[in-house]
């Protein structure tokens with residue numbers, strides 16, 4: 001059983017599953033979540049529940065953050081009582097949230113000032129993958145930091161892909177999610193078109209999901225929408241966040257991510273209709289309503 005001390009900051013859909021997995025694998029764990037109610041079950045499972053990111057990080061050799069966006073990440077690392085202030089020299093910082101490359105680079109530089117290396121290690125996979133140790137990590141950072149973190153990441157994921165220096169994992173994650181968002185938005189419009197043309201959805205949908213457009217994401221989103229089950233595995237507003245980040249990143253490369261922009265407009269419309277906290281597949285429901 002490993003004795004590596006780990007902190008997990010952010011116990012939402014993904015961070016909560018990851019923390020539970022680390023606990024059941026025998027890692028001494030400290031946890032922090034802004035909303036204290038989400039942290040309480042981890043105390044009874046044997047984790048130390050901290051009252052701040054700083055407290056969670058102190059004494060940990062690996063500090064994992066899994067929060068919503070750049071604002072949340074900045075707050076938990078650098079805010080008042082942030083994790084970096086509690087991090088011991090030599091601790092490895094592992095930022096698993098889907099964030100902008102520019103923020104990741106800024107955070108890595110702040111880590112260096114503290115004597116800590118950062119890995120950006122965003123993930124593919126969703127709620128069940130987080131709970132079952134089946135994530136794929138897209139990693140940016142040094143070979144040495146990744147070698148040190150491997151025993152922790154291996155418990156959480158079945159695949160660890162080292163893409164290059166700091167920011168590389170985050171960049172590929174944004175590319176990955178912009179494609180996911182575009183596919184989901186196109187499925188939403190396809191379903192709306194099926195309905196507008198009076199086609200039978202039950203007959204028509206499998207033609208798409210089992211045919212050339214039927215990616216894994218399209219298949220899963222179509223199944224959720226067909227079952228009218230929009231309990232969030234991946235909240236819709238986070239997909240919109242990722243599309244926005246990808247568009248901004250591409251513009252820094254002088255690229256216009258026009259497909260992502262179109263998809264983002266559809267996701268923003270879904271948020272305006274009140275679907276932001278539902279699963280991203282609710283974008284399909286939002287288009288059903290015209």
Ligand code: NAP
Pocket residue numbers: 009010011012013014015033034035036038066067068069071072073075076096097098099123124125126127233234235238242
């Ligand atoms: P979630 O369930 O909504 O959890 C978000 C977490 O961020 C919660 O712990 C929340 O704390 C915290 N948070 C939000 N704003 C904060 C702030 N200003 N200060 C401190 N904490 C804050 O989201 P999730 O699905 O776990 O996603 C977490 C990250 O993983 C996101 O970057 C997402 O894009 C990425 N991701 C998600 C999936 C997925 O399928 N769900 C897959 C891959 C990657 P509270 O509980 O206090 O609100």
